Amino acid sequence: MTKYHNKKTTIDGITFDSRAEALRYRQLKMLERGGIITDLKLQPSFELIPGFSKNGRTYRKTVYRADFSYFDKELGRTVVEDVKGVRTAVYKLKRTLFELRYPELTIQEID
Helix, strand or coil: CCCCCCEEEEEEEEEEEEEHEEEEEEEEHHHHHCEEEEEECCEEEEECCEEEECCCCEEEEEEECCCEEEEECCCCCEEEEECCCCCCCCCCCHHHHHHHHCCCCCEECCC
């Protein structure tokens, strides 16, 4: 059990952090098989702040890792999804930085 009481679940040999995320993966796989979406990616990363050095200190880049991304043929655009149970302060900050850095994309939160 994790600190947010989610249960790791394995589907197609892939271990997901929660049952909700595994269920969403199943739904997206069906949409992909039906030709509604394409280019399904798991755990895509988006750089929010590049790494840098200042005053002799090196800072690692800051990355937002979504649960899924895919191209929705009906919408004609790429969709970034995050299956959320708890919206932590860190997640909210990363979501804000993502929205600023990637104006052409929006995080779709799945409860």
